[in-house]
Amino acid sequence: MTTSPLHTDDHQVPPLDDDLANVLDDLVAIHAGVDLIRSGIRLLALDRHTTDNTQTLLAALAGSNGADILTALAHLIARLSTADTNPALRHLPLNQQKAAQQHGEAAQFDLTDPDLHQHASEASAAITSH
Structure with a gap:
């Protein structure tokens, strides 16, 4: 019986790097x-x-513009920043509601920009199956 080369010390998944661990x-x-x-x-x-x-x-x-987690987060941000879809904002003065909505829509626009998804898409495409 042969041992799979994937189960060696060289193939252990490393711990989280400090940047990701700190964000989490x-x-x-x-x-x-x-x-x-x-x-x-x-x-x-x-x-x-x-x-x-x-x-x-x-x-x-993030690499499937329109059908990925980043796009879902963009839509969630827009939803949470709009009084029509987030009742918690309805008590705010109308100018604050509108400002929050505008910023949420801008975030949604930026996060759904195809250019933002391009690198993850290219990374995915660069990996070839065996």
């Missing part, structure tokens, strides 16, 4: 949904992936 730590206890996102990011970062799965994950995270 800064997001603790904001909301249960954010904690779930943090857990998902941590799992994705520390899990062992196949080449095919890595390619799919890169596209699903």
